[in-house]
Amino acid sequence: MSDELADNLRKYRRAAGLSQEQLAHRADISVGPVRRIEQGGDGVRMETLHALARALKVKTSDLMAAGPPRPVKHDDPNSQNLRELRIALTPAPSLAPAGAPVGDEPDLRRLSRMTYDNSVLYFGDTYRSIAAELPTLIRAANDAVTYYDSGEERVNALVARSQVLSLVGRYLTQIRQFDLAHVAARGAIEDAKAAGDDLVAASGVGGMCWLLMRTERFDEAEDIAVATMDIVEPKIMGATPDEYATWGGLAMEAAAAAARNNRPKEARALRKAAGTAAKAVGRTHRNLLRHWSMFGPVTATMKELEDYMITGDARSVIRKSKEDPNLQEKQWKQLGGPSTNDGNRYRLDLARAYVRTGDPTAAMEELSHLDEIAPEWFRHQSSAAITFEEITKRRRTLTTEMREVGAHLGVFT
CATH class of the missing domain: 1.10.260.40 (lambda repressor-like DNA-binding domains)
Structure with a gap:
C-alpha cells in the first residue's frame, strides 16, 4: 500500500x-x-x-493515491495467452506510407453477424470461445475501415469496428487486462463518434465507465457517464427503447461510480433516473450488438442492490431479494429476465449478503451454484474469492465441495 x-x-x-x-x-x-x-x-x-x-x-x-508499482510475475500466463489479441489490437506503427487496400470487398454483414454471435457468448459468460475469435474480428474490422474511405460504407465500417472493439474491451475488462481494455474501449468510442452515431458512442462510454470503476477511477466514471447522458437524453415523446436503454444504462454506471465514491445523494438520484428509464422500457430490452443493452426493470433493481452492499447494508439485500417483485423469477415472464452476467452478479451479491448476515451455509450454496453454472465467469470474480474466504474463516474443516470451489477461485494456490 x-x-x-x-x-x-x-x-x-x-x-x-x-x-x-x-x-x-x-x-x-x-x-x-x-x-x-x-x-x-x-x-x-x-x-x-x-x-x-x-x-x-x-x-x-x-x-486513494498512486504508489510505486508492484513487480509483475515473470510467469504471467496471459503474456502468452493474449499474444495474438495484443498484436491485433496494438499493431506496431511504422513511418512507411499505408498501402492501398487489397483483396476482395469486405463483407460487413458477415462481420456484424460474427460480432453478434460472440456478443451472445459474452453475455452467456462463455469466454474461451470468444478469445480465439477476437484477433480475427479486429483484423477484419480494420480491413473494412481501410477499404472504405468515404460515404455510407465508411460509416458502416466504423460502426462495425466500434462494435468489435466494444466486445474486446468488455472481454478484457472481465478478465482484468485493464490497460489493453482501455485501448479497445477508447477505440470503440472514437470510431462511433467518427461515424456520427451518438448512441453507439454512448454504449462505448458505458463500457469505459465499467472499466474505470474496475480500476477505482470513480470520479471519471461518473463524470463521463453523466456528460454522455446529457447528450443522448431521450425526448419526452417518441423516444425509442434503444434510447431509453442506453440512457438508463449510463445512469446505472454513473450511480455505481457515485455509490463507490461515497456520494450517496448523487447515487440515489441516478438510480431514480435509471428506474424511470426502466419503467419507460417496460420489460427487458435486448440489443446486444449495437448498444450492448439488456436493460429493464429487473436489471435496474438488481444493480440497485450493489449500492446496499457497498454501504454495508447486507440485510436490505436479503430483504429486497425476497420482497421486491422485480427480483422474483415468476415475474420475469412478464418483465423479461436479466442477462446471464447480471443474474450471476446478483447471485454473488446475495452470497456476500448471506455471509455478512451470519448465514454462511446459504452463501456457500450461492457460490457453489455459480461455480456450476458459470465457471469461466466465476473464476475471474475477486469478490467471490473474498466471500469464500469469509465463509471458510467460520469453519474448522472444509467439505470436498468447498475445496473444489476454493481451488477454482485460486484461493488455495
Missing part, C-alpha cells in the same frame, strides 16, 4: 479529531486495517476504503 494512502488516511482522520480506534468503530471495522494502512501495509480491500471514506465523510477517491 502506498505511503500516499497512509498519509491521506492519517490526515483526514486527524482532521476529524478521531483516534484510530474511534475511526474503526465509526466505520464498523476492526482497528487492524486502519493501523495497517497508516503503517503503509499491503492487503487492504476496496470495501474497507469505502467504509473509511463514509466514516470520514470524504470521497473514496480522496483517500
Whole structure:
C-alpha cells in the first residue's frame, strides 16, 4: 500500500479529531486495517476504503493515491495467452506510407453477424470461445475501415469496428487486462463518434465507465457517464427503447461510480433516473450488438442492490431479494429476465449478503451454484474469492465441495 494512502488516511482522520480506534468503530471495522494502512501495509480491500471514506465523510477517491508499482510475475500466463489479441489490437506503427487496400470487398454483414454471435457468448459468460475469435474480428474490422474511405460504407465500417472493439474491451475488462481494455474501449468510442452515431458512442462510454470503476477511477466514471447522458437524453415523446436503454444504462454506471465514491445523494438520484428509464422500457430490452443493452426493470433493481452492499447494508439485500417483485423469477415472464452476467452478479451479491448476515451455509450454496453454472465467469470474480474466504474463516474443516470451489477461485494456490 502506498505511503500516499497512509498519509491521506492519517490526515483526514486527524482532521476529524478521531483516534484510530474511534475511526474503526465509526466505520464498523476492526482497528487492524486502519493501523495497517497508516503503517503503509499491503492487503487492504476496496470495501474497507469505502467504509473509511463514509466514516470520514470524504470521497473514496480522496483517500486513494498512486504508489510505486508492484513487480509483475515473470510467469504471467496471459503474456502468452493474449499474444495474438495484443498484436491485433496494438499493431506496431511504422513511418512507411499505408498501402492501398487489397483483396476482395469486405463483407460487413458477415462481420456484424460474427460480432453478434460472440456478443451472445459474452453475455452467456462463455469466454474461451470468444478469445480465439477476437484477433480475427479486429483484423477484419480494420480491413473494412481501410477499404472504405468515404460515404455510407465508411460509416458502416466504423460502426462495425466500434462494435468489435466494444466486445474486446468488455472481454478484457472481465478478465482484468485493464490497460489493453482501455485501448479497445477508447477505440470503440472514437470510431462511433467518427461515424456520427451518438448512441453507439454512448454504449462505448458505458463500457469505459465499467472499466474505470474496475480500476477505482470513480470520479471519471461518473463524470463521463453523466456528460454522455446529457447528450443522448431521450425526448419526452417518441423516444425509442434503444434510447431509453442506453440512457438508463449510463445512469446505472454513473450511480455505481457515485455509490463507490461515497456520494450517496448523487447515487440515489441516478438510480431514480435509471428506474424511470426502466419503467419507460417496460420489460427487458435486448440489443446486444449495437448498444450492448439488456436493460429493464429487473436489471435496474438488481444493480440497485450493489449500492446496499457497498454501504454495508447486507440485510436490505436479503430483504429486497425476497420482497421486491422485480427480483422474483415468476415475474420475469412478464418483465423479461436479466442477462446471464447480471443474474450471476446478483447471485454473488446475495452470497456476500448471506455471509455478512451470519448465514454462511446459504452463501456457500450461492457460490457453489455459480461455480456450476458459470465457471469461466466465476473464476475471474475477486469478490467471490473474498466471500469464500469469509465463509471458510467460520469453519474448522472444509467439505470436498468447498475445496473444489476454493481451488477454482485460486484461493488455495
